[in-house]
Amino acid sequence: MIKIEHLVKNYGAHCAVDDVSFEVKSGEIVGLLGPNGAGKSTTMNILTGYLSSTSGKAEIDGIDILRNPLGAKRLIGYLPEQPPLYLDMTVKEYLNFNFDLKRCKLDRQQHLDEVCETVKIKDVYNKVIRTLSKGYRQRVGIAQALIGKPKVIIFDEPTVGLDPKQIIEIRNLIRGLGKEHTVILSTHILQEVQAVCDRIVIINKGKIVANEKTENISNVVANSRRFNIKISGPQKDVLSALRNLQGITYAEVLAERDGDAYTYMVESEFGVDIRKKLFFMLAERGWPILGMEALGMSLEDIFITVVDKSEESKSLSDAQPRTKRRVRGQERGALERELGESLFENAQRQRETDALHTEAQDDE
Ligand code: ADP
Numbered sequence: 001m002i003k004i005e006h007l008v009k010n011y012g013a014h015c016a017v018d019d020v021s022f023e024v025k026s027g028e029i030v031g032l033l034g035p036n037g038a039g040k041s042t043t044m045n046i047l048t049g050y051l052s053s054t055s056g057k058a059e060i061d062g063i064d065i066l067r068n069p070l071g072a073k074r075l076i077g078y079l080p081e082q083p084p085l086y087l088d089m090t091v092k093e094y095l096n097f098n099f100d101l102k103r104c105k106l107d108r109q110q111h112l113d114e115v116c117e118t119v120k121i122k123d124v125y126n127k128v129i130r131t132l133s134k135g136y137r138q139r140v141g142i143a144q145a146l147i148g149k150p151k152v153i154i155f156d157e158p159t160v161g162l163d164p165k166q167i168i169e170i171r172n173l174i175r176g177l178g179k180e181h182t183v184i185l186s187t188h189i190l191q192e193v194q195a196v197c198d199r200i201v202i203i204n205k206g207k208i209v210a211n212e213k214t215e216n217i218s219n220v221v222a223n224s225r226r227f228n229i230k231i232s233g234p235q236k237d238v239l240s241a242l243r244n245l246q247g248i249t250y251a252e253v254l255a256e257r258d259g260d261a262y263t264y265m266v267e268s269e270f271g272v273d274i275r276k277k278l279f280f281m282l283a284e285r286g287w288p289i290l291g292m293e294a295l296g297m298s299l300e301d302i303f304i305t306v307v308d309k310s311e312e313s314k315s316l317s318d319a320q321p322r323t324k325r326r327v328r329g330q331e332r333g334a335l336e337r338e339l340g341e342s343l344f345e346n347a348q349r350q351r352e353t354d355a356l357h358t359e360a361q362d363d364e
Contacts, residue, residue, distance in 0.1 A: 001026040001152060001182040002047065007056035009042050009206075016042045017053070018206035021354050024199075026151075029178040031193030031214075032186040034203040035307065040186040041081075043203070044156055047184070048078045060152055077150035077181075081157045083141030087130040091121060091140055094129060095147065104148045111147070119143045119173060135166030142173065153177060155185040159192060171196050190303050202306050202343070209310035210343040211350060217302070217339070225268040226295040228254065229278070232261040233287030239264065245281055247272040261290050270338065305340025 002024035009017040017039045024030045032040050045051040047058055049069040058065045065072040086094055095112050104111065116122045119139040124132055129140060138158065145153055158174065159167045174196050177183055187193060193200045194214060202210040231238050235253060242251035242264060250267040268274035275292070282289055 001028075001061055002030075002184060003057070003059040004043070004047070005057040007043065007046060007058060008054045009039075009046060009051070010054045016206055017046070020056070020203070020206070020208055021351075022201050022208060022211055024182055024184055026182055027178060028199060029174065029183040029185070029197045030199045030201060031197035032184060032201050032203060033188065033190060033193050033303070034186075035188060037205075038203045039206040040203060041156060042206075044154055044184070044186055048076055048154055049073050074148070075151045077145030077148070077153045079141050079145045079153075079155045079158060081160060083137060083144070085129050085137060085140060085144075088128065090128050091116075091125050091132075091143075094140065095143055098144045098147050102148045106149065111149075115143045115146045118146060118176070133166075135162055135169065138162060138166070138170055139173070142170075146177075149180075151182060153181045153183045155183070157187055158185055159187070159189070202303065202347075204307045204310050207310060208347055208351070210306045210347045212343050212346060217343070225270070225272070225274075227266050227275070228263055228291075228293045228295060229266060229289060230256075230258065230261050230263045230291040231282060231287050232259070232290055233282075233285070235262050237285075238262070238282075238287055241281065241285065241287075242266055242278075245274070245278065247274045247277060258290070263291075265295070301336035302340045302343070305337045306344050309341055309344040 004023070005021050007017055007020045008015065020039070020043060022030075032043065034040050042051065046053045047060070047065065049065050049072060052066065060072045060075045063072045063075065086097070089097065092112075095115070096108070099108060099112065116125060119142050121136065121139050121143060124136055124140075129137060132140065142155075142158075145155075155174065159170050162170060171192065174183060174185065178198070185193075185196070194217070197214050199213055200210065200217065201208060239251060239253055242248055247268050248266050249269055250265075252265050254263045254265055256263040266274070266278075279289065
């Protein structure tokens with residue numbers, strides 16, 4: 001439904017979008033994630049026809065946005081970071097105004113009713129927009145984007161400035177929209193893409209550094225290989241035994257103490273469920289387990305690794321690995337680093353395959 005190929009955008013000598021290619025399938029919700037200045041808004045502005053690209057191609061449902069901007073724009077509903085609301089209008093006036101602006105051919109009342117039902121703003125339909133809360137204003141902004149039943153909806157930072165309850169409501173709303181529309185949203189919040197999107201595209205300094213199904217990331221994150229475990233026994237000996245147990249990659253003592261028991265944080269190798277082995281080893285030594293709790297992975301750390309890795313590969317002209325090798329039991333956060341590195345490597349492989357594909361097409 002959305003196809004971007006080798007997109008480049010230069011601002012003078014500065015390259016804001018540097019050979020970006022990705023696709024969004026019909027009905028997919030894709031999150032464009034990246035730090036400030038990564039090139040997210042520039043990419044979205046090219047997609048929505050607000051900016052022209054220096055080179056490359058962007059298509060919406062087979063229509064080239066540069067060659068046929070009006071045709072492509074007809075397929076898009078767009079909610080910019082600052083919703084284009086007219087505060088002195090009522091919701092009713094504003095939505096009717098947008099209906100006319102888009103020259104919508106649908107049955108006016110029925111369509112506006114449907115849109116208001118979808119975004120749940122029927123109760124404020126006759127209110128002046130200025131009097132609405134930020135959450136309701138955001139819904140009105142989304143309603144505006146939905147007018148005309150566009151196939152593609154593009155949201156720029158849709159939950160910025162909302163309170164936690166409003167954030168959950170808007171995220172649920174966007175998830176629901178994925179049933180009938182193809183959605184692309186930009187955000188700098190990793191949890192947001194995880195909660196809402198089917199696919200995560202991470203962009204840094206104008207380049208795609210990861211492009212992965214959310215479930216692939218979530219599965220790894222959920223199958224935690226990190227535990228807090230409370231063990232009764234001599235602290236130094238317990239820690240040393242943990243660090244020496246085959247399958248454990250990291251162990252440290254946390255500050256909590258309960259009588260002669262300490263809480264330890266342990267991480268295990270990929271694909272290893274260390275719990276049974278750990279139980280038998282500790283039982284053999286006479287050190288009872290008083291509690292065990294699985295811990296999640298830090299999405300932030302995964303994200304930082306992907307971004308760091310992309311900068312590292314950019315600054316190294318030769319392929320010398322600069323990453324410090326992990327010392328067993330000595331380095332925290334290794335799980336996130338491993339996953340981040342594998343995401344980056346997948347994206348790099350994808351880029352290489354794309355490049356080969358393009359060369360083959362050029363040769364034909
Ligand atoms: P993001 O949305 O990810 O924060 P942007 O797409 O806004 O990033 O910006 C990408 C890069 O392009 C940044 O380095 C930014 O400073 C630069 N940039 C954006 N718009 C302009 C412009 N109109 N003129 C010059 N540089 C720009």
